[in-house]
Amino acid sequence: MREPAFWHRPSSWESYLLRPLAAIYGAIAARRMRHAGVEAGIPVLCVGNYHVGGAGKTPTVLALARLLRELDEVPVVLSRGYGGSSRGPVKVDPDSHTATDVGDEPLMMAAILPVVIARDRAAGVALARAQGASVILMDDGFQNPSIAKDAALIVIDGTRGLGNGEVIPAGPLRAPLKSQLARTDALIVVGDGEAAKTVAAEIAASGKPVLAAHLRPDETSLAALRGKRVLAFAGIGDPARFFNTLQASGIAVVQSRAFADHHPFTKSELDALIADAGRDALTLVTTEKDIARLRGVDGLPAKVQAIVPFAVTLQFEESAQVRRFVTDQLFKARNRRLRG
Structure with missing residues (x-):
């Protein structure tokens, strides 16, 4: 939206x-x-x-x-799984699930700690407790x-x-x-x-x-972008904040593209982003949440692997x-x- x-x-x-x-x-x-x-x-x-x-x-x-x-x-995250098709309750598996299954945010977090999604939150609580929460x-x-x-x-x-x-x-x-x-x-x-x-x-x-x-930007992300000119894109609640964070971190944002929150990227949109970046020798950068959604796009071009995820820590x-x-x-x- x-x-x-x-x-x-x-x-x-x-x-x-x-x-x-x-x-x-x-x-x-x-x-x-x-x-x-x-x-x-x-x-x-x-x-x-x-x-x-x-x-x-x-x-x-x-x-x-x-x-x-x-x-x-032992914390376990309980999420509704917004944007995913699964009603749950299910423990998110980053190796087998995609964002279209469980939502982008749960998929991203599941790489770090246990995440349960459930439309019925009471059922989600029961599963979280079964995971040892x-x-x-x-x-x-x-x-x-x-x-x-x-x-x-x-x-x-x-x-x-x-x-x-x-x-x-x-x-x-x-x-x-x-x-x-x-x-x-x-x-x-x-x-x-x-x-x-x-x-x-x-x-x-x-x-x-x-x-x-x-x-705070992750040092690995900063190192990957240091000295490069970038095309930044994001489909999150406040894309402008992401672009401003990049600029405040000393990254040269030459172009930016804002999409709606939880935007389901298509192959044609990604092809266009890659082409735009290629014309001006720009590096593509996006958020970790957007990267989680990109994993579920069919027929991804190989060049998508070069998109830099910009990680931040609160x-x-x-x-x-x-x-x-x-x-x-x-x-x-x-x-x-x-x-x-």
């Missing part, structure tokens, strides 16, 4: 006209969020967004998984009430913020902001922008932590604060279950 431009304008006639529909959608979403979910039996940490589109959720899940492993936990990392699903969450960590881009602050379809919010703020246990602000300042102040005023983080500014928060949440979750 490609977001309407008016979602990121302070006021517009399109947004104004859609407010009645947004009010209905928002009321349903807010009421749904109040439902009690099924108890998982082990701690559930949910990583979500207030809005549709990208904010850095997948790198956050991976960063939390690393932290949990350092704490001798001591903690479930729920990738998205903040607005979905099917599973009880022990802590909800919400990711917001410091530059992009919440757009016009309106609810779908008048804006990008998945539910009224007030309802979402009330169910937030920690806010993770990615980047240095000021767009998340108001939301961060509200969360801090309620006594909940605001955790600053940045996306790093928290105050790692001790994050560790303390996660440890406290796990302790509280397990205490609640012991008390019955």
